[in-house]
Amino acid sequence: MKTLKIIPFTVFTILFIFGCETKSNPITQKEDYNNYLEVKDNKSLTLAQKEIVFWQKKFDAAPNQITYLTQLANNYNTLFEYTGDIKNLHKAEDLLTKSNEAYDFSKVSTVRSLARNYISQHRFKEALELANKALAIGEGKKETQKLLFDVQMELGNYPEAVKNLNAIRDMNSFDYLIRLAKWNDHKGDLETAITFMEKAKGIAEKDDNKVLKIWSYSNLGDFYGHAGRIQESYDSYLKTLELDPNYSYALKGIAWIVFSKERNVNEANRIIDAIAATHNTPDFYLLKSQIAQFEGNKSKEIKNRNAYFSMMEKNNYGAMYNKYNALIYADDKQTAQKALEIAKIEVEHRPTADSYDLLAWSYLNVGENKKALEIAQNHVVGKSFEPKVQYHLAMIYSANNLPLKAKPIKEELLSSLYELGPNFEKKLNKL
Numbered sequence: 001m002k003t004l005k006i007i008p009f010t011v012f013t014i015l016f017i018f019g020c021e022t023k024s025n026p027i028t029q030k031e032d033y034n035n036y037l038e039v040k041d042n043k044s045l046t047l048a049q050k051e052i053v054f055w056q057k058k059f060d061a062a063p064n065q066i067t068y069l070t071q072l073a074n075n076y077n078t079l080f081e082y083t084g085d086i087k088n089l090h091k092a093e094d095l096l097t098k099s100n101e102a103y104d105f106s107k108v109s110t111v112r113s114l115a116r117n118y119i120s121q122h123r124f125k126e127a128l129e130l131a132n133k134a135l136a137i138g139e140g141k142k143e144t145q146k147l148l149f150d151v152q153m154e155l156g157n158y159p160e161a162v163k164n165l166n167a168i169r170d171m172n173s174f175d176y177l178i179r180l181a182k183w184n185d186h187k188g189d190l191e192t193a194i195t196f197m198e199k200a201k202g203i204a205e206k207d208d209n210k211v212l213k214i215w216s217y218s219n220l221g222d223f224y225g226h227a228g229r230i231q232e233s234y235d236s237y238l239k240t241l242e243l244d245p246n247y248s249y250a251l252k253g254i255a256w257i258v259f260s261k262e263r264n265v266n267e268a269n270r271i272i273d274a275i276a277a278t279h280n281t282p283d284f285y286l287l288k289s290q291i292a293q294f295e296g297n298k299s300k301e302i303k304n305r306n307a308y309f310s311m312m313e314k315n316n317y318g319a320m321y322n323k324y325n326a327l328i329y330a331d332d333k334q335t336a337q338k339a340l341e342i343a344k345i346e347v348e349h350r351p352t353a354d355s356y357d358l359l360a361w362s363y364l365n366v367g368e369n370k371k372a373l374e375i376a377q378n379h380v381v382g383k384s385f386e387p388k389v390q391y392h393l394a395m396i397y398s399a400n401n402l403p404l405k406a407k408p409i410k411e412e413l414l415s416s417l418y419e420l421g422p423n424f425e426k427k428l429n430k431l
Contacts, residue, residue: 026262027234033241033254037274042246048078069099070110077117082246084281086315093117108139112147122319124154124350142168149179153186156352174203174212178219185223188385194223214243221253228418230261248279255287260421265291282311282321286328294422322346326358336365353383361392369399387419394431406431 052075059068073095080088096114105111115130128151134144145164152161165183170176177200185193197220204212221236234257240250251271259268268291276284285308292300305328312321322342329339340362346355356379364372376396380389390409397406410431417425 027231028258036241036245039245045082048075051075066099066102069095084279108134108137127151146175174200190227214240218250248275251275265295282308330362330365340366353380356380357389357392364396372396373400
């Protein structure tokens with residue numbers, strides 16, 4: 001299951017959202033999405049760039065007008081959304097920090113904006129501190145409770161998250177319904193999560209709110225994929241692109257269907273290369289590395305993985321890719337200790353079941369089987385329903401001579417390979 005994007009930024013989960021069982025009749029058609037691979041202009045990006053010039057001039061002329069900083073930050077956020085350039089997210093942070101300092105952290109909307117920026121950077125504890133600051137101010141309490149729900153879910157503070165969810169209860173509210181969907185997804189009730197997401201979509205369509213329609217279509221594309229409803233997933237991504245031809249997240253979703261369901265590696269690479277020309281982020285290299293692994297092309301697999309790490313070194317992504325770094329390191333005995341070090345940091349910063357799974361998996365890969373089992377039993381079992389987490393559990397059980405516990409997990413995963421991806425078919429058969 002995928003965590004919902006509570007802000008419009010791409011959060012790098014597309015790599016492991018989908019998988020496939022066997023090669024089947026194609027769902028995708030090139031003519032459906034070809035035009036979106038060749039879009040020459042991005043009106044939203046161009047407008048944001050013009051707005052930055054406009055507001056920067058106004059601020060330079062009147063530096064006491066602090067509201068101009070927020071306008072600038074909003075437009076740098078848009079640049080980040082469409083280009084993936086982390087420098088734009090950091091620029092937005094700098095502007096929001098200056099704005100908050102000028103207001104002495106008394107303007108609740110600006111405090112919340114900085115908190116959401118921190119969420120994008122995976123600085124969740126700092127985001128929580130700001131969210132509590134906003135709550136103490138008191139103004140716009142329900143908006144702050146939405147933010148608190150989002151942050152508490154990221155931190156694994158589920159009782160607190162539910163309190164804030166109940167505080168904003170309104171079955172006619174888009175914001176409430178998407179969070180209710182997220183909560184049910186977390187509990188493993190995908191069918192109910194989809195129902196609430198569809199209700200939220202209905203509200204967005206009734207209000208003819210373009211931003212919310214894009215948001216709901218793209219997230220439903222993910223949810224339908226989890227449920228094995230691939231045609232509906234594909235259709236949802238296409239509906240997203242009809243509204244915003246530059247929405248790279250939807251194109252990545254289609255690329256994954258092409259690779260994972262249809263196993264058309266050439267076409268998947270073609271789509272990825274087209275997106276990366278305008279929206280360049282490290283996860284593209286990981287996806288291309290996965291495709292190369294499936295092809296059995298070891299040199300291309302390593303080349304793309306090295307390109308991923310090279311991009312990580314050149315940019316300050318902070319903790320945003322910690323999970324993926326740890327998973328890569330854990331797969332190689334020579335770097336497994338690095339994975340363990342990262343996993344410990346993740347548990348400290350974000351003590352969720354998924355973080356503990358990363359820790360247990362890392363311990364397994366450095367040869368501490370019993371330690372891995374202890375952590376998994378205490379912090380993971382029954383608390384996360386992600387297929388990759390379940391695969392790790394099965395491997396941990398097998399390593400600790402508990403085949404009866406591993407067998408039902410293996411059988412469950414074999415029946416739902418779509419979420420894991422084609423590279424896991426051989427791994428599961430070896431369990």
